[in-house]
Amino acid sequence: MASPVEQFKLKSLVPFELGGVDLSYTTSSLWMTITVVGVTAFLTLSMRGGRLVPGRWQSMAEMSYEFIANMIRENVGAEGRKYFPFIFTLFMFILVGNLVGMIPFSYTFTSQIIVTFAMAVTIFIGVTVIGLVRHGLHFFSLFVPSGTPLILAPLLIPIEIISYFVRPVSLSVRLFANMMAGHTMMKVFGTFTAMLGLLGAAPIVLLVALTGFEIMVAVLQAYVFTVLTCLYLNDAIHLH
């Protein structure tokens, strides 16, 4: 019986090597391409011939725009408006990437720690640079929460610094572990169903419920990743 984590093994579809580094086009890249093409097609084709009273597709495109615009306005404020394209891209990429992985025989590229880690580290470095550029050295007052007595400061500052550097780790591992654990569980229940023959009716019911749950988790994790990015951006722009 194959191990449930074997579904995460990658196949290189178009081998390509550059200076000893394997840069081949893998299954993961294929599904990232499908995600990007899908999102772009959805947004451009829905807004074609845009009317004042939107039809169904245009309504969906406008709703996703509004959702992220509201999220940015609530969590970052008026200065966050210029980061809207990045946050919107991030949200749609992760959302559609997670959802597309629920299709049978597809691949969830967010279940790769390197993918989520790359995104989280990029956000972390970007947010830190934005904070440093905007506030200069005053940025380090982020590590001293407002209204702490001076005696507690030597204890509190290292804790704050450590928790600041844990952010990219927690951000990436949250998305990665949710996706990997979800798909592994579905694989395990699928294996039970296949092994039990006629009694496999019981695991199948659980599998249906689990699939529904995983779809909710896919949307939720995209939302949480984006909201946390907005909150970190808010921390950098308005220091407390």
Added chain:
Amino acid sequence: MESEMVTAAKMIGAGLAVIALAGVGVGIGNIFSSLVSSIARNPAARGEVFGIGILGFALTEAIALFALLISFLILFT
């Protein structure tokens, strides 16, 4: 055999690692209990409070998945 003992140890380690999920269960119960209480006190706040509640749930679930991740790492590598 060396390899059998290693496999057995891996199983035990993986089992021990998921004990942490008890704390996560308490945490998630706590979040939804206060969510229900606050909606019961002030039904008009439902929209705002629900968003924060779901965010809290997802963050707590992340801790559960850290524990599960360690367990899988012990079991499969």
